[in-house]
Structures are given as structure tokens and as C-alpha cells.
Amino acid sequence: MPIQQVIVPDIGGAEGAEVIELLVAVGDQVVLDQSLIVLESDKASMEIPATVAGTVVELLVAEGDQLAEGAAVAMIDVAEQVADAAPTPTPTPGESEATAASDAPSVDDVGAEQKASAVKEAPAAKETPVVETVSAASETPVLPVEVADEIYAGPAVRKLARELGVQLVRVDGTGPQGRVLKEDLQQFVRKVIREPVGAVTGGTGIPSVPEIDFSKFGEVEVTPRTKLDKLTATNMHRSWLNVPHVTQFDEADITDLEEFRAGLKAEAEQRSTRITPLPFLLKACALALRDNPKINSSLARSGEDLVHKKYIHIGVAVDTPAGLMVPVIRDVDRKTIWELAHEVAELASRARDRKLLPAEMQGGCFTVSSLGNIGGNGFTPIVNTPEVAILGVSKTAIKPLWNGAEFAPRTMLPVALSYDHRVVNGGNGGRFLTRIVSLLGDIRQLSL
Numbered sequence: 001m002p003i004q005q006v007i008v009p010d011i012g013g014a015e016g017a018e019v020i021e022l023l024v025a026v027g028d029q030v031v032l033d034q035s036l037i038v039l040e041s042d043k044a045s046m047e048i049p050a051t052v053a054g055t056v057v058e059l060l061v062a063e064g065d066q067l068a069e070g071a072a073v074a075m076i077d078v079a080e081q082v083a084d085a086a087p088t089p090t091p092t093p094g095e096s097e098a099t100a101a102s103d104a105p106s107v108d109d110v111g112a113e114q115k116a117s118a119v120k121e122a123p124a125a126k127e128t129p130v131v132e133t134v135s136a137a138s139e140t141p142v143l144p145v146e147v148a149d150e151i152y153a154g155p156a157v158r159k160l161a162r163e164l165g166v167q168l169v170r171v172d173g174t175g176p177q178g179r180v181l182k183e184d185l186q187q188f189v190r191k192v193i194r195e196p197v198g199a200v201t202g203g204t205g206i207p208s209v210p211e212i213d214f215s216k217f218g219e220v221e222v223t224p225r226t227k228l229d230k231l232t233a234t235n236m237h238r239s240w241l242n243v244p245h246v247t248q249f250d251e252a253d254i255t256d257l258e259e260f261r262a263g264l265k266a267e268a269e270q271r272s273t274r275i276t277p278l279p280f281l282l283k284a285c286a287l288a289l290r291d292n293p294k295i296n297s298s299l300a301r302s303g304e305d306l307v308h309k310k311y312i313h314i315g316v317a318v319d320t321p322a323g324l325m326v327p328v329i330r331d332v333d334r335k336t337i338w339e340l341a342h343e344v345a346e347l348a349s350r351a352r353d354r355k356l357l358p359a360e361m362q363g364g365c366f367t368v369s370s371l372g373n374i375g376g377n378g379f380t381p382i383v384n385t386p387e388v389a390i391l392g393v394s395k396t397a398i399k400p401l402w403n404g405a406e407f408a409p410r411t412m413l414p415v416a417l418s419y420d421h422r423v424v425n426g427g428n429g430g431r432f433l434t435r436i437v438s439l440l441g442d443i444r445q446l447s448l
């Protein structure tokens with residue numbers, strides 16, 4: 001009887017792939033395309049299929065062998081009765097996992113919207129191996145290394161993942177080279193099961209960012225991040241992921257405000273303080289918050305209620321050497337411009353000296369982040385959740401403005417309002433920002 005040799009086909013440039021699993025033994029009958037062995041390179045895991053149907057008479061490889069394209073894998077005695085049978089290949093692990101994801105309910109279905117990002121490639125032609133990879137769309141099973149995001153996992157873990165219906169691509173591997181361990185899989189399943197479907201917060205399935213060795217490209221220095229930086233990162237990430245943001249932009253004509261402020265310099269010196277545009281901004285925000293109570297609210301965690309605050313406490317973002325801090329000024333609506341100027345200066349100074357008390361950074365209803373002294377003509381601030389809005393202030397510029405008869409030079413202040421679109425709609429946001437711009441344009445209104 002004719003005996004045919006099965007060799008390793010083109011495996012997409014993978015050199016020295018290791019045999020990590022033998023899927024058949026000598027004496028086994030195999031059908032066309034049935035997977036014989038699993039190879040794993042440092043880039044991908046792939047199954048090598050039988051190119052003929054028949055009986056395995058010799059296995060030419062063992063677990064741990066390193067194989068390259070053209071290496072002999074097995075000898076198959078082409079048995080007529082098998083060869084003549086309808087070619088209904090035993091599903092490869094790749095195929096069965098794809099079925100689990102698309103047909104049968106599985107653990108993965110909890111985050112169904114994530115499925116689209118993970119595609120398990122099935123063999124397109126007889127001689128091509130199955131490669132587990134992440135790719136939105138590809139006709140070739142073996143992807144170039146640059147676009148493939150491969151998963152490292154041993155056979156036992158792969159088997160368990162298939163049984164549980166979990167796409168390994170969604171599991172963060174903590175083993176060497178990001179290898180997915182059994183514990184990682186268990187942890188993933190526990191997390192998915194615990195997670196309430198449609199919860200107000202949370203969410204899984206966000207693809208992780210691959211770790212990169214930057215020193216490969218040039219000299220680097222690694223320094224530990226401050227606690228404050230890490231805390232800020234957590235807060236920003238939480239807000240960015242939980243809050244649907246919208247940002248609206250406008251410009252306030254603060255020409256008259258600036259003229260008035262210039263006239264206050266001498267008095268400021270007498271009071272041993274400085275007067276910048278910020279206290280006027282705080283006052284304008286307080287009055288606009290009073291007139292637009294929805295912006296002065298927070299969403300209850302259940303998502304069922306809105307908590308309306310009857311006080312107006314405003315946080316001010318302060319850039320310090322240790323990181324970003326947000327001291328809160330209480331009852332801004334009830335304080336004078338001088339009191340606000342004094343308090344901003346005092347809190348900012350204590351923030352920079354790291355002398356703020358925790359209570360002084362709590363209870364804010366709204367935040368003002370001013371980069372006016374630094375520059376830029378606009379930015380989109382991230383809402384300091386559970387607050388529902390934040391005002392970003394940029395640097396003033398003198399611009400020609402049409403006054404009905406001619407263009408006149410005016411001092412324009414760029415402002416950007418980001419808000420939580422679950423609570424604040426465009427109308428609320430637009431009215432609030434327009435009110436701030438109007439108050440800053442005519443500061444006489446601040447005294448009303």
C-alpha cells in the first residue's frame with residue numbers, strides 16, 4: 001500500500017517551531033485535514049493537518065522537537081476505505097472553538113460585543129496549518145508576524161478553554177512571554193461570571209497593550225511613578241471608560257474683565273495677593289451652576305437617581321511637581337472675588353508643598369482646569385467623575401471681532417466644557433457654557 005509522508009508546510013516564516021502536542025498516535029486512522037500535531041513558535045501556535053487520509057504508521061516527531069518548513073511529521077498508509085470516505089474532517093480545535101463562539105451559548109457570550117475583535121482562523125486550504133491569531137479579516141491563515149497577536153498556551157489550557165467556550169485571545173496571560181496559564185483562565189472565568197450584565201460601571205474584554213522593550217530602539221531610563229501619578233491614572237481611566245464624554249467649545253470676550261483686573265493690581269498688592277482671571281471664572285461657574293442645577297448633580301451608582309447638590313463646591317486642578325491635585329473651594333457662590341483669589345493661591349501653594357488635607361480635596365461638584373498660564377488654544381478635559389462636568393480654560397488671545405461697524409481687537413478666552421452625556425444633554429451643556437461666556441463678557445452680572 002502506498003505510504004505517504006506528511007511534512008510541515010509553509011508556516012509563515014516561523015523558524016524552529018516546537019512540537020507541543022501530538023494529537024495522534026501510531027495506528028490511528030486519520031481523515032484528510034485532521035490535525036496531527038501542534039506546533040508553537042515564539043510568534044504563533046499552529047496545527048499541522050494530514051494531507052491524506054489513512055493510518056498513521058510512523059510518527060517522526062516527538063514533543064519538544066524543533067521543526068521548520070519541510071520537516072517530516074508522519075508516515076500515513078493511505079487506506080482506501082478511509083480515503084474513499086466523505087472528507088468530513090474531525091474539527092480541529094480551531095474550528096470547534098469558532099463554533100462554540102458563534103453557535104452555542106458560552107462564557108464568552110457574556111461579552112458578546114467583544115467577539116468581533118477575535119477571529120479564529122480556520123484552514124482555507126488543505127496544506128495550510130491552523131494559526132490562532134487575532135485579526136479582523138484575513139484570507140490567509142498564516143498572518144505576517146507584524147499583524148498577528150498570537151496567544152501562548154499549553155495544550156491542557158487550550159483544551160480547557162475549548163471546553164469552557166473561552167476565546168484565549170481575551171485572557172491576559174501572566175506566564176513567561178504572556179503565556180496563558182490555567183490560573184489565568186480560571187481567573188477570567190470567575191471575573192466574567194461575577195460581572196453583572198449591563199452594569200453602570202465596569203467592563204472586560206479591552207485588549208491589553210503589548211509590553212515593548214524600548215531599549216531595543218535606543219537608550220532609556222526607567223523611573224518609578226509617584227503614588228499621586230498612579231492614583232490620577234486610575235481616576236482618569238475610570239472616568240474615560242465609564243463616562244460617555246462630549247466636549248463643547250466657546251470663547252469668552254474678557255476684554256472688559258481684563259481691563260477691570262488690571263485696575264485691581266495695586267489693591268491686590270496691598271492685600272498681599274494676586275488677582276488672575278481664575279477667581280472671576282470660578283464665580284461665573286458658580287452662578288451658572290446655580291442656574292443649571294443638572295450640571296451640579298451626580299449620577300447615583302444604580303443609575304436610577306440623580307443626586308442634586310444644594311451647595312456649590314468647585315475643584316481647581318493644580319499642576320504640582322508630584323502630579324495633579326484638585327483642592328476644592330467650598331461655597332464659591334457665597335464668596336467674593338478677593339476671597340476666591342486668596343483661597344486659590346493658598347490652596348495651590350499648599351498643594352505644591354503637599355500639605356493639603358484629604359478633606360480639602362473632597363466634596364467637589366464641578367472642576368475648573370486652567371492651562372491659561374501655560375498655553376494652547378483648547379483641550380478636552382476628562383470629567384472628574386462622579387462630577388458630571390468640567391471646564392477646561394486655555395490661553396487668551398487678542399482677536400479681531402466684528403462689532404457691527406468694524407473689526408475691533410478683543411481679548412478672547414477659549415473655554416471647553418466636557419460633560420457626562422448620561423446626565424447632561426447638549427442643551428444643558430450648551431446653556432451652561434453660554435451662561436459662563438455671557439457672565440465673563442459682562443462681569444457686572446457677577447454681582448447680581
Ligand code: CAO
Nearest residue numbers: 276277278317318319324348369370371372373394395396
Ligand atoms: N490666559 C492668559 N494668561 C493667563 C490665563 C489665561 N487663560 N490664566 C492665567 N493667566 C496668567 C495670570 O494672569 C498670571 O499672569 P499675571 O500675574 O500677569 O496676571 C499668569 O498667567 C500665571 O497664573 P497662575 O497659573 O499663577 O495663576 P492662575 O490663577 O491662573 O492658576 C493654578 C492657578 C493653580 C490653576 C495654576 O497655577 C495651575 O496649576 N494650572 C494647571 C492646571 C492643570 O494642570 N490642569 C490640567 C489638569 S489635567 O491634566
